[in-house]
Amino acid sequence: LAKTTQPISMDSYEGQEVNITCSHNNIATNDYITWYQQFPSQGPRFIIQGYKTKVTNEVASLFIPADRKSSTLSLPRVSLSDTAVYYCLVAAGTASKLTFGTGTRLQVTL
């Protein structure tokens, strides 16, 4: 399983765009990149998933360069309610296991 590296923590003000980058140098050809959000005492919540280039949904965008060795989760105009831990995971589409790294603790303030 590809190991991921993310910043331990980030701070942002409300209304700003937040970009969280994840490194996954050993990503395999059949691996997908998935981001989850977790609030305290709750299970992780799926945010976005991609394989290459750019993926956008109603809550975030995911940018993946051509070499796929990293990815960036972009949260537009964050609010206080976006304060959470964000996990980047890399796994094959049919993989049985997800290995969670340390995650990035995002703190949004006024």
Next chain:
Amino acid sequence: GAVVSQHPSWVICKSGTSVKIECRSLDFQATTMFWYRQFPKQSLMLMATSNEGSKATYEQGVEKDKFLINHASLTLSTLTVTSAHPEDSSFYICSARDGGTEQYFGPGTRLTVT
């Protein structure tokens, strides 16, 4: 989207007793379910993979006789913590796959052993 529930959401038990946690996929069939444990301020750690109708596969260091997993149907998996001790106090989270590329997580169960 797919919904996974857990019951109970929190439980307190005395040391030496056993406690069962249920994980249900509400609107899809889950051939594979997973059990994670999360200590405060730490990441999720996979405990075991549960396949319907077969024995669970445990991660290294997880005692299979202590953490009994049963996946009796395509919508239900249970984790039983046997002879619980205070060090077993943790947040237990299950997830389920519907055969696609995504895992759907339950809300978690807070276990406190006194």
